[in-house]
Amino acid sequence: EVQLVESGGGLIQPGGSLILSCAASGFTVSSNFMNWVRQAPGKGLECVSLIYSDGTTYYADSVKGRFTISRDNSKNTVYLQMNSLRAEDTAVYYCARVAGDYTDGWYFDLWGRGTLVTVSS
């Protein structure tokens, strides 16, 4: 079955660190662009980080310098290392596979169920 399963969320104090994992099955993460998208409680969706198939990475301004995306090809898993966490980082974090191309545009065709990160003292 083609799916993504996130883990690693939890309650963390401001300034703390957390590592999220996204385990893929049914396809190879290293052959795809993989994204982390977050959704604050009752709010909309925000893309925070992307890793291209060639390993190049992208970060939204809101997390640049604090978050690091990576992947382990042997485990077919994508990670999000989150440092210096702030209250405004509180959200459900989804792992999503990117689809599309320069003709259709880029969108997200496969999502995990998400993992909740709560930053609070």
Added chain:
Amino acid sequence: DIQMTQSPSSVSASVGDTVTITCRASQGISNWLAWYQQKPGKAPKVLIYSASSLQSGVPTRFSGSGSVTDFTLTISSLQPEDFATYYCQQGNTFPRTSFGGGTKVEIK
């Protein structure tokens, strides 16, 4: 950054109704627009990509149209399982993509 504005923010409708949701981009994005459906506690699910292409497995009562800055999602003959929140997403400035604020479709 490209801002995506959806309207209305919520709509009340009955089973069998036709619902139309609009999404406006702050600058031209060609046809690089996708629509998603999200139910409470669930991940978003893509319905439409490239403004009007139906994702595999999505019912044909969902349709999309538009280009450049103005886009529409139409749900024909609304079904009970369609009550959810819908988001548009522009892929023109990928990876700096952005979503609309969402439209909640509620039962009248």
